[in-house]
Amino acid sequence: NGAHTDGDDPTAVELDGVTRTYGDTHALRDVSLSVHEGEFFTLVGPSGCGKTTTLRLIAGFESPTEGTIRIGGTDVTGVPPESRDIGVVFQNYALFPHMTVGENVGYGLRFADPPDGNSSDDRVAELLELVDLPGMQGRTPESLSGGQQQRVAIARALAPGPELLLLDEPMSALDARLRERLRLQVKRIQTELGITTVYVTHDQEEALSISDRMAVMNDGRVEQVGEPRKVYRRPATRFVAEFVGDNNVFTGEIVGVDPGDENADAEQLIVDVDGTQFSIATDGRQAVGSAATGSQAVFCVRPEAMVPDAAENRFDARVTGTEFLGETTRIHLEWQGRELLLRTAEPLDGEVTFGFEPDGAHLVEIR
Ligand code: ATP
Numbered sequence: 001n002g003a004h005t006d007g008d009d010p011t012a013v014e015l016d017g018v019t020r021t022y023g024d025t026h027a028l029r030d031v032s033l034s035v036h037e038g039e040f041f042t043l044v045g046p047s048g049c050g051k052t053t054t055l056r057l058i059a060g061f062e063s064p065t066e067g068t069i070r071i072g073g074t075d076v077t078g079v080p081p082e083s084r085d086i087g088v089v090f091q092n093y094a095l096f097p098h099m100t101v102g103e104n105v106g107y108g109l110r111f112a113d114p115p116d117g118n119s120s121d122d123r124v125a126e127l128l129e130l131v132d133l134p135g136m137q138g139r140t141p142e143s144l145s146g147g148q149q150q151r152v153a154i155a156r157a158l159a160p161g162p163e164l165l166l167l168d169e170p171m172s173a174l175d176a177r178l179r180e181r182l183r184l185q186v187k188r189i190q191t192e193l194g195i196t197t198v199y200v201t202h203d204q205e206e207a208l209s210i211s212d213r214m215a216v217m218n219d220g221r222v223e224q225v226g227e228p229r230k231v232y233r234r235p236a237t238r239f240v241a242e243f244v245g246d247n248n249v250f251t252g253e254i255v256g257v258d259p260g261d262e263n264a265d266a267e268q269l270i271v272d273v274d275g276t277q278f279s280i281a282t283d284g285r286q287a288v289g290s291a292a293t294g295s296q297a298v299f300c301v302r303p304e305a306m307v308p309d310a311a312e313n314r315f316d317a318r319v320t321g322t323e324f325l326g327e328t329t330r331i332h333l334e335w336q337g338r339e340l341l342l343r344t345a346e347p348l349d350g351e352v353t354f355g356f357e358p359d360g361a362h363l364v365e366i367r
Pocket residue numbers: 022025026027045046047048049050051052053054202
């Protein structure tokens with residue numbers, strides 16, 4: 001696994017072959033990944049995939065059963081959380097209700113002098129400005145909205161000037177509109193400070209919108225690490241293809257390979273899906289070659305790549321549902337007993353014909 005050798009930025013956090021078990025449960029299975037300095041890095045995946053365990057290991061609240069964790073290049077196994085120079089914000093890490101906002105933020109300085117020789121009061125004022133709550137020192141937590149409270153919690157975590165910020169689902173208790181606003185604010189704060197941040201969420205849309213890079217986790221493993229656009233466009237596994245965004249995933253037998261004209265980019269596979277043949281571009285990244293004939297191919301087509309006027313890969317299907325989403329309408333189709341998704345400007349019903357161009361498909365895996 002070469003996940004920790006990509007990119008040239010210095011490595012801020014590195015997990016090397018980390019396994020964590022609880023009795024018979026494998027919370028993490030041989031996870032290796034690295035977070036670059038100054039990066040906004042997100043761990044995303046369904047409930048129970050091991051995101052929180054990964055964050056707790058980085059924070060030092062847990063130790064690995066096997067493997068090594070390095071922060072700033074130093075092995076931190078056995079280093080207690082308070083010696084790790086890390087700020088942490090949890091989902092329900094409530095503020096102290098009997099303390100004012102200012103006292104809550106100041107509490108973050110209990111083990112540390114304020115950075116840059118500031119007084120505590122100056123530091124608290126500076127942090128409240130940073131999280132866009134200037135002058136709120138005297139307020140009580142209960143007089144703040146949920147989003148404001150989480151920003152105070154972020155200010156408290158940032159107070160000692162840590163090297164690393166860890167955020168575990170800090171927005172999951174908030175409503176959708178507030179979550180969108182807060183994630184922009186969190187991203188702005190992170191960019192302003194340039195602080196390396198590891199963020200945990202189960203919300204793939206949030207991960208796509210906020211991250212420099214993201215790791216998609218499933219069942220204790222990392223399935224893919226990459227920039228959001230890349231993960232969205234080129235999912236590395238079937239799980240990622242289905243978890244990140246809407247997708248149509250097909251499995252079929254490779255019945256032909258067209259090498260194209262001297263140009264590897266033009267290579268196309270003919271894949272038979274229950275008697276219907278589809279042409280799939282392999283985009284040259286994964287030269288397949290004729291030896292693949294007879295193997296199973298998994299490929300995916302995003303709803304937005306399914307269009308009524310495609311020249312190739314056309315099929316007839318029946319509309320089974322429409323969801324009006326404002327800007328677009330999500331259409332559910334049934335084709336050969338499968339459910340497919342597409343997006344259109346106008347609602348549709350009845351029998352429809354759709355298709356996709358060969359390069360609108362992405363080859364996920366061959367097996
Ligand atoms: P969620 O989004 O639901 O918080 P997660 O992706 O953060 O999920 P983890 O909390 O890391 O997942 O848990 C991963 C697995 O490890 C789960 O099967 C969980 O039940 C198990 N696990 C985590 N902590 C413990 C523990 N202290 N004791 C026993 N099992 C645990």
